[in-house]
Amino acid sequence: MTVARTAERAIAVAAAFEKLAAHRTRLEAETMRAMFAADPGRFGRFSVSFEDLIFDYSKNRIDAAALVALLDLARVAGVEERRAAMFAGERINVTENRPVLHVALRAAADETYLVDGKNVVEDVAAVLAAMSDFAEGVRSGAIAGTGGRFTDVVNIGIGGSDLGPAMVTRALSPYRDGPRLHFVSNVDGAHIADTLAGLDPARTLFLVASKTFTTIETMTNARTARAWIVEAVGEAAVGDHFAAMSTALDKVAAFGIDTRRAFGFWDWVGGRYSVWSAIGLPVMIAIGAERFRSFLAGARAIDHHFRDAPLDRNIPVLMALVGIWYRNVLGFPAHAVLPYDQRLERFAAYLQQLDMESNGKRVTLDGRPVPTATGPLVWGEPGTNGQHAFYQLLHQGTDVIPADFLVAAHGHEADPTHHDLLVANCLAQAEALMRGRTTEEARAQLASSGKAPGEVERLALHKTFPGNRPSNLFLYDRLDPYALGRLIALYEHKVLVQGAIWGVNSYDQWGVELGKELAIELLPMVEGKADAAGRDASTAGLVAAIRARKG
Numbered sequence: 001m002t003v004a005r006t007a008e009r010a011i012a013v014a015a016a017f018e019k020l021a022a023h024r025t026r027l028e029a030e031t032m033r034a035m036f037a038a039d040p041g042r043f044g045r046f047s048v049s050f051e052d053l054i055f056d057y058s059k060n061r062i063d064a065a066a067l068v069a070l071l072d073l074a075r076v077a078g079v080e081e082r083r084a085a086m087f088a089g090e091r092i093n094v095t096e097n098r099p100v101l102h103v104a105l106r107a108a109a110d111e112t113y114l115v116d117g118k119n120v121v122e123d124v125a126a127v128l129a130a131m132s133d134f135a136e137g138v139r140s141g142a143i144a145g146t147g148g149r150f151t152d153v154v155n156i157g158i159g160g161s162d163l164g165p166a167m168v169t170r171a172l173s174p175y176r177d178g179p180r181l182h183f184v185s186n187v188d189g190a191h192i193a194d195t196l197a198g199l200d201p202a203r204t205l206f207l208v209a210s211k212t213f214t215t216i217e218t219m220t221n222a223r224t225a226r227a228w229i230v231e232a233v234g235e236a237a238v239g240d241h242f243a244a245m246s247t248a249l250d251k252v253a254a255f256g257i258d259t260r261r262a263f264g265f266w267d268w269v270g271g272r273y274s275v276w277s278a279i280g281l282p283v284m285i286a287i288g289a290e291r292f293r294s295f296l297a298g299a300r301a302i303d304h305h306f307r308d309a310p311l312d313r314n315i316p317v318l319m320a321l322v323g324i325w326y327r328n329v330l331g332f333p334a335h336a337v338l339p340y341d342q343r344l345e346r347f348a349a350y351l352q353q354l355d356m357e358s359n360g361k362r363v364t365l366d367g368r369p370v371p372t373a374t375g376p377l378v379w380g381e382p383g384t385n386g387q388h389a390f391y392q393l394l395h396q397g398t399d400v401i402p403a404d405f406l407v408a409a410h411g412h413e414a415d416p417t418h419h420d421l422l423v424a425n426c427l428a429q430a431e432a433l434m435r436g437r438t439t440e441e442a443r444a445q446l447a448s449s450g451k452a453p454g455e456v457e458r459l460a461l462h463k464t465f466p467g468n469r470p471s472n473l474f475l476y477d478r479l480d481p482y483a484l485g486r487l488i489a490l491y492e493h494k495v496l497v498q499g500a501i502w503g504v505n506s507y508d509q510w511g512v513e514l515g516k517e518l519a520i521e522l523l524p525m526v527e528g529k530a531d532a533a534g535r536d537a538s539t540a541g542l543v544a545a546i547r548a549r550k551g
């Protein structure tokens with residue numbers, strides 16, 4: 001197993017971090033503003049082009065020497081070995097003893113990905129073909145409900161069985177020409193009630209999406225949906241109105257969904273990496289099989305880039321190293337994702353699961369405490385909306401929050417007015433964060449606006465922007481299926497690189513279990529079937545208060 005962290009490697013990683021601390025001291029005396037002024041070639045030196053995509057990481061508090069030290073860290077931490085182990089189908093998810101092979105889901109037909117000596121690419125192709133037949137049948141009306149062609153498709157799933165398809169179908173709305181899509185995830189009955197209100201059961205298709213087919217939210221919502229269908233169109237119609245995506249096809253059958261309408265995937269696909277699998281069926285129904293293949297092809301292009309490009313030109317590696325610099329060397333706790341694209345409004349939520357569930361870990365692969373901080377808080381909202389809400393803190397708050405900006409050169413709308421304004425705002429924010437405004441500049445601006453000298457002094461510090469606040473910027477032609485596939489895959493591989501440097505298992509999620517277990521214990525207490533004696537006083541008090549209100 002090449003992924004285990006030996007004592008020698010741990011020592012080498014600690015030494016590499018020590019060297020980075022020295023670079024930090026040097027760079028603390030610098031500003032990005034000064035570095036740009038001193039080096040007209042900075043953009044060229046600190047950006048990477050891949051096809052029409054530019055990854056600009058020049059607005060970061062790094063220089064060539066710090067980057068070399070970061071690349072050394074990646075090497076001594078075994079990033080290349082971890083990457084090779086993933087592509088080779090090794091069981092790098094050591095706590096669940098599974099390979100991590102979402103890359104196989106977007107492989108070309110002539111590629112080989114081995115799990116225990118078997119090429120899984122053929123299995124992937126077979127499921128994709130079955131999904132294509134089903135999706136195209138739903139789109140054409142050849143596969144219909146009891147009341148005719150499906151007008152509405154409701155995906156029932158949560159976490160990785162929801163966020164990917166929900167984000168992607170929203171992002172690709174200009175490419176949607178299938179039936180209307182809806183996503184129900186929350187166990188809160190409001191979600192399914194509000195979604196089904198106004199839908200015609202006879203023309204509604206439900207997709208029950210669950211890797212494990214045991215998730216309580218999904219099973220509860222699926223049963224409610226089933227009852228809704230049975231009540232409206234009868235028990236016999238259930239088969240026409242349900243399909244499922246899961247690794248547990250036996251459980252799908254036990255639930256009563258026809259196995260010919262069950263699309264499988266494998267335990268080497270993590271939930272948060274599963275949008276490329278059968279879990280992507282709603283995307284395929286929305287945009288068609290051909291465009292879905294283009295989405296896969298975009299991810300595949302990045303897989304090859306990640307596998308083959310030298311580390312210093314490797315976009316996911318650079319994304320990861322810049323993140324490590326801020327998280328571990330400068331101690332910044334958060335990372336903002338700021339797409340200048342309204343259709344990417346669920347992108348930050350998607351990345352939250354991808355990044356925080358993967359690298360929100362506190363022990364290494366061998367179960368020892370991680371000696372450094374691990375995954376940051378990932379959050380964000382599209383620009384320009386965020387500008388009028390939380391950017392104040394980004395510009396003048398006491399924390400520095402590195403950000404990723406994402407923007408397309410072209411929108412999908414015919415009139416360029418909006419898009420040009422959008423792009424200008426994106427560039428302006430990245431520039432403002434980097435440059436800031438000195439107190440001297442603030443004074444000059446106030447004076448030239450005619451303010452009296454006393455007012456100038458009173459306001460100058462309030463109008464000072466410290467600047468030197470870092471960001472990356474992703475620029476691409478247009479957010480089409482291929483471009484979106486590329487973007488997601490970049491972040492997936494960033495997670496692998498950071499996980500390798502921290503020495504954690506990025507592919508399990510035990511941290512979600514405890515709350516689930518306690519919810520099962522608490523349910524009978526909330527229902528009034530058991531008493532809460534023995535719980536902590538807060539929990540018992542709240543249970544009592546809820547019981548009293550329920551009467």
Ligand SMILES: O=P(O)(O)OC[C@H]1O[C@H](O)[C@H](O)[C@@H](O)[C@@H]1O
Pocket residue numbers: 158159160161209210211212213214215218271272357509512
């Ligand atoms: O697809 P499912 O098995 O229903 O799981 C849905 C989600 O719930 C779990 O609790 C995990 O935290 C997620 O990683 C997963 O995506």
